Amino acid sequence: MPKSTLVRAICVLCVSSWLAALVQGQEIPQGELVKYTFDQSKIFPGTTREVSIYIPRQYDPATPACLYVNQDGVQYKAPEVFDELIHKGEMPVTIGVFVTPGVVKATSDQALPRYNRSFEYDGLGDGYARFLLEELLPDVETKRATDGRAIKLSKKGNDRAIGGASSGAICAFTAAWERPDSFRRVFSAVGTYVGLRGGHSYSTLIRKYEPKPIRIFLEDGSNDLNIYAGDWWTANQAMERSLTFAGYEVTHEWGEGGHNAEAATKLFPAAMRWLWKDWPAEVKAGPGSPQLQELLIPGEDWKLVGEGYKFTEGPAVNANGQVFFNDVGAGKTYQVTSEGTVKEFLGNSKRGDGQAFGPDGRLYANAGETSQVLAWDPSGQSKVIADGFRGNDLVVNHQGGIYVTNPGWNGTDPSHVYYISPTGEKKVVDTGLKFSNGVCLSPDQSLLYVADSRTHWVYSYQVQPDGSLNHKQKYFHLHVPDSAEDSGADGIRCDRDGRVWIATRLGLQVCDQPGRVNCIIPTPNGKVSNLTFGGENFDTLYCTCGDRVYSRKVKVKGANGWDAPNKPTTPRL
Known part of the structure; x- marks a missing residue:
């Protein structure tokens, strides 16, 4: 190889190594965490909780940021992960809201507080989603970065992700399930889809409901909990099979870990890349079960006939x-x-x-x-x-x-x-x-x-x-x-x-x-x-x-009482 060619190759190698080093952490812009206490909830009255807001350096208030909400506060080294992925362009400019579960303080040192975690996280229904959308997130938008930047969050569900581990994971899924207009990307680690407060129903309901536009990343290990409420390992697999059956965008990472955040922390960057892949393309709903496909016409949605009654x-x-x-x-x-x-x-x-x-x-x-x-x-x-x-x-x-x-x-x-x-x-x-x-x-x-x-x-x-x-x-x-x-x-x-x-x-x-x-x-x-x-x-x-x-x-026709009776075919028993 000529000496000039070798020198050029060495120079290119040096530049490539330097660029790789930059991307791997050196010179990566670092966001900041703004922390405060929220104690003004009416949906969960009397509760106090800690909130940490991650604000990336690249965030410009002129453009509302994407959002990631995480239950149980800051986990998975999320701020560092966001710094790197935003810098690489592997996820959009995203503000993170990390919130702990509510606690109703004790009346004295001789009494216990009321710990709201299972009530807020494990229960089905729209309570926690409403808490986020009606109370916490509007309050977050009243805060500012230390340099004075106002916080403005996108209101589009396609621009919002939510995640958590254990009860925080089912809480994240429930928020998206109840309000896919506001959350469409879900990170679920060792999710509690068992019989604590009805979570075991999800693997059945997912199969029956008309699909919702949700993308979900599931993680669990074979040594997860197996206790009075159920088997976490089999419950997470049942969730994945139901989501696949109904045509959802779902992927998973199964391992041998237990009920902890060790595996989730390792794979969190990959999970975020997958959840935000091809953004801003819309997360779309799948076709649904064969039974739904017998009834519904693809692309045929509801139409408003009249309102104001x-x-x-x-x-x-x-x-x-x-x-x-x-x-x-x-x-x-x-x-x-x-x-x-x-x-x-x-x-x-x-x-x-x-x-x-x-x-x-x-x-x-x-x-x-x-x-x-x-x-x-x-x-x-x-x-x-x-x-x-x-x-x-x-x-x-x-x-x-x-x-x-x-x-x-x-x-x-x-x-x-x-x-x-x-x-x-x-x-x-x-x-x-x-x-x-x-x-x-x-x-x-x-x-x-x-x-x-x-x-x-x-x-x-x-x-x-x-x-x-x-x-x-x-x-x-x-x-x-x-x-x-x-x-x-x-x-x-x-x-x-x-x-x-x-x-x-x-x-x-x-x-x-x-x-x-x-x-x-x-x-x-x-x-x-x-x-x-x-x-x-x-x-x-x-x-x-x-x-x-x-x-x-729809694909089927109604039977009318005034019409001549007709005998349907014998159903599958």
């Missing part, structure tokens, strides 16, 4: 596929036109509630104001069908027989299910539910389904020729949110394949005929009281959701 209920569809619904609080009934617009049908519905069309084309409705069942003709004229009780929901069969639920509104009166024959005779056909609510018939009209809102059950009855009911059974087993004692099951509809769609606190829970929840489909605002299938082909869901009504086109 007091409380919507009673969606019903006529033979032309036109949908009608009630604004119970305003005492009005509305019609969704074929163009998708909403127009008033009744200016005074007499506080109409649950309703359904009959085979004669009339709209049968429970009138809460008069405690009657009314039949409205297309011109808006009504006729009394039955009176003497305040109905909740109803269904009309293909012969004109009507089943009506009467919950026992004041909490002391008994709950009833009424049957009104095509000739107008009224009789009680069931009692004993806590709060009878939604009601529908199976596609072959041999079974009646009634929601008991104040439990997690929907009952099944066999319909007899005279309209009476036999073989009553607690049948459909529903999921209940952590924040409630019951499912809040309300309106019910069947599709023509025999699935039962139930409006609940968690969204639409879709069951197979044997009574098992296959899918859970949330609505955009987290509320749903009732549903129907409308449109020309009865393949568009219409859901009443508090002050709004939403629609969504």
Whole structure:
């Protein structure tokens, strides 16, 4: 090799070594930690906690920073890792918020504090996410770096990550699960997905829910805890298998470690690279389970039909596929036109509630104001069908027989299910539910389904020729949110394949005929009281959701009570 070429090679090698040294830690800009105490929570009243804010040197307040939240304070040498990865361009400019769990201080030195860690971290529900979004993070944005830089955080979920170990890990996942609009990247080390406060349910719920846009990195070791609450090692593997089954972006690092942060600290840089890879490209939701894919159309999302109502209920569809619904609080009934617009049908519905069309084309409705069942003709004229009780929901069969639920509104009166024959005779056909609510018939009209809102059950009855009911059974087993004692099951509809769609606190829970929840489909605002299938082909869901009504086109068609019965195929047992 010529001497000049050798010299050039040595020079290039020296420069490369110098650049590598810079990247490996020498001359890497170092961020700072700003520490303070937060004690103003109303969501977790009386708690005090320590907060450390990492502010990278590269941060410019002119551009809101990405965010990483970590439970249990500073771990995994995170500030040093962030310094290096931000310097290398392997993660965006990110402000870290490291927060310890809340403690309610003892009243004296003779008493123990109340330690909130398990309550805040292990519990399901949106409490901790709300604490971050409504209380802590707004407070963080009131602080400044030592050089005076204001703290401005991006509000986009795609720009936010959250992580932790053990209970802090399930807490991170729960925050993203509840609020993927605010957190979409999750780091989970030795996660506590076991039976401390319901975390063991996640591996089941993930499989059933319509997928959420979350990317998650899981770490655990075969020597993790195996105690009264469960087996951490198998629980983490169950999480990974469920996330994969549902089509989530998930990766994992399994080892032989125990319940500690040793492995997490070693792999934290790689985890951060993976979580932030291809940013700012959006983290997207996967396709979901095969059962969901049988129902939902890719790319077809919810659409707003109308808003600004007091409380919507009673969606019903006529033979032309036109949908009608009630604004119970305003005492009005509305019609969704074929163009998708909403127009008033009744200016005074007499506080109409649950309703359904009959085979004669009339709209049968429970009138809460008069405690009657009314039949409205297309011109808006009504006729009394039955009176003497305040109905909740109803269904009309293909012969004109009507089943009506009467919950026992004041909490002391008994709950009833009424049957009104095509000739107008009224009789009680069931009692004993806590709060009878939604009601529908199976596609072959041999079974009646009634929601008991104040439990997690929907009952099944066999319909007899005279309209009476036999073989009553607690049948459909529903999921209940952590924040409630019951499912809040309300309106019910069947599709023509025999699935039962139930409006609940968690969204639409879709069951197979044997009574098992296959899918859970949330609505955009987290509320749903009732549903129907409308449109020309009865393949568009219409859901009443508090002050709004939403629609969504699906792959299946609704079974209508006024239509001729049809027998679905035998389900898998």
